[in-house]
Amino acid sequence: MKIVIVGAGQAAASMAARLRARGHAGGIVVIGAEPVAPYQRPPLSKAYLLGQMGLDRLELRSSGWWRDQGIMLRPGETATALDPAQRFILTDKGKIGYDVLALTTGAQARRLPAAMGGDLPGVHVIRTLADVDALAPQMRAGRRLIVIGGGYIGLEAAAVARRLDLSVTLIEAAPRILGRVAAPETADMIRALHRAHGVDILEGTGISHITGTGRADGVALNDGRELPADLIVVGIGVLPDTALAQAAGLAVENGIATDALGRTSDPAIWAAGDCASLPWQGGRLRLESVGNAIDMAEAVADNILGANTPYQPRPWFWSDQFxxxxxxxxxxxxxxxxxxxxxxxxxxxxxxxxxxxxxxxxxxxxxxxxxxxxxxxxxxxxxxxxxxxxxxxxxxxxxx
The missing domain is CATH 3.30.390.30 (FAD/NAD-linked reductase, C-terminal dimerisation domain)
Incomplete structure (x- = not known):
């Protein structure tokens, strides 16, 4: 049985390892659009951005491990189409057939529309290694950073910037930071932490657009104010990467919809990690966390091999700030x-x-x-x- 995994992040690495550990002797192919082997994402906005961790420590497995396990890792290859009827994947480098397919395509950073200046040079997001490699050289002491978005990514970026001695203003359109993910009491503790370290937090403040001709130089607020900036980080959440699944006709509902085992609407296709939504308390749940990426990927690997055990998520998360x-x-x-x-x-x-x-x-x-x-x-x-x-x-x- 040939198993192809599309998406080469934490879920893919965990699934491939689990398949081998559970005795799968057939072919395993892992396809990833990024030109590097699977790596940890959480340190990107913290230790890696600070320069305290190199790429060698980010990698989840060494190149020798993939070779020794007989897993064909294909980085720098983008899946462009999926044919469930004929059971093959088209990529920018060719055609790959499968017996079983697993989608671990993850999520992509939300960006501001081009009409708001979201595509101007100097506007950054934090999701991939390339994103942080582009941002890190710009994080120099004395520069003015505006962070748009008061979720975990925005707050972590603000904390790193203050440690690097940048001037930081964080703008949140909702009435408070962490509005979607934490109670006001938790937000109060985090707000106090940031203000104690010199972060200027503006809550209940909408933005009109990013200013600048040729390059971002500030943010215009809905109340008419304009704040100058040398660089801008947009941290307004992520979107599950469902394009491949949706174009192939798979069910999509706040992510690639799976049953309790992790199987999609096509019985030969499974999904796990940030891109997948599963049944939960009468609705559907999609979790964006390392813990879920590992746990769900391992559960799906077991079920691909016949375990037939419903996945029971045990959500846990963390965020390092200052x-x-x-x-x-x-x-x-x-x-x-x-x-x-x-x-x-x-x-x-x-x-x-x-x-x-x-x-x-x-x-x-x-x-x-x-x-x-x-x-x-x-x-x-x-x-x-x-x-x-x-x-x-x-x-x-x-x-x-």
């Missing part, structure tokens, strides 16, 4: 109560999400113990009394 680490377990969507606990340091603490008495998620800033205990409770399906969380002298008693 000297602080935000760790998140679970999904707080639909919560009706928030409990907070102070941390030991100046910038730290934990936020606990509940719905009808059930613990849904925990955000922990510089509080590894709260994160680990919250994660264990959520994965065990246990929900301590919210008041007990506040009153506990030692959170470990919640596990008793």
């Amino acid at each position: 000297d602080a680490k935000l760790q998140i377990a679970g999904l707080g969507t639909g919560h009706d109560r928030i409990i907070t606990r102070p941390g030991e340091g100046r910038h730290g603490g934990s936020v606990w999400y509940f719905r009808q008495g059930r613990l849904l998620a925990v955000d922990a800033l510089n509080d590894a113990r709260a994160y680990m205990i919250g994660k264990r409770l959520i994965e065990a399906g246990r929900s301590p009394d919210p008041d007990a969380i506040v009153a506990a002298a030692d959170l470990r008693t919640l596990l008793a």
Whole structure:
């Protein structure tokens, strides 16, 4: 059985490794549009952008590992079309047949429209190695950076820029930062952290367009103000890369739609990672995280080989900003109560999400113990009394 994996990121690397570990002796081909082997994305906006980590440390597997495993890695090759009926992939370099196909195409950074100046030189996004290689030389001390978007990528970019001694203004159109992904209490902690490090945060502030002729030189706001800038980072989220699947007629719903096993609407085609959406509590869920990319890819690999085991996501995330680490377990969507606990340091603490008495998620800033205990409770399906969380002298008693 020949298995072809399209997309060469974390999910692809995890799936290929799992297939071999589970005894698949047939052919495995991994096709990736980027001209490099699969690498870690999280350090791009942090250690790699700071110059603290080189490409050799970003790579998920050495070139020797792919060769030793008998996996054909084809970087720098773009899949252009998929024919499910004839079971082949067309690429810019030829035609590849398959018995089983796995789509791990990931996601692409959202960009501002060209009409708003989103394509001007000096406007950057952070998603790929090439994106960061283009941005890094521009991050020089004393320059003025405007970050558009108050999600994790924008906040991480702002933190790196301040560490490199740039002047930083972050603009968020929504009423507050982290509006889609975290409670106001978590946003309050992160906002205080950034302001303590000199980031100017403008919330509830829309942009009209990026200014400049030939090159970006600032941002015009909806209220008429214009802010000068030497460079701009746009961090307004990502879009699942579904173009190949959609053109081939596969079901797409907030990502490539799969069943609980990871199979798409075509029984010979599977999907995993940022590009895939799966059934979840009566709707569909798409997770953008390293943890899900690894876990779902491994579950799909097992199911390709006949395990027939539904994938049960266990969401966890993290974000490094300045000297602080935000760790998140679970999904707080639909919560009706928030409990907070102070941390030991100046910038730290934990936020606990509940719905009808059930613990849904925990955000922990510089509080590894709260994160680990919250994660264990959520994965065990246990929900301590919210008041007990506040009153506990030692959170470990919640596990008793």
